Amino acid sequence: MEGFLLRHPAVAQVAVIGVPDAGMGQVGKAFVVRHGPVTEAELIGWARDRMAGFKVPRSVEFREELPLSATGKVMKDHLL
Secondary structure (H helix, E strand, C coil): CHHHHCCCCCEEEEEEEEEEECCCEEEEEEEEEECCCCCHHHHHHHHHHHCCHHHCCCEEEEECCCCECCCCCECHHHCC
16 A cells, blocks of 8 residues: 555655544554645545555545654654
């Protein structure tokens, strides 16, 4: 899912984690560093047109940067 979202021209970095959802148990939430102008609705709509429904993130949070480890991997446990 992350690799696919990186194909959007306005996405510089992305990490997706599962967050609790009353109806589905858990859904995807994307944390995005923008490379250009894009809104949450635009990015979700873009993904919905190109991905299987269960893979589309239900929400997007834009950040200036993502927390990285010393090896350059996103520290997903620091996102919430």
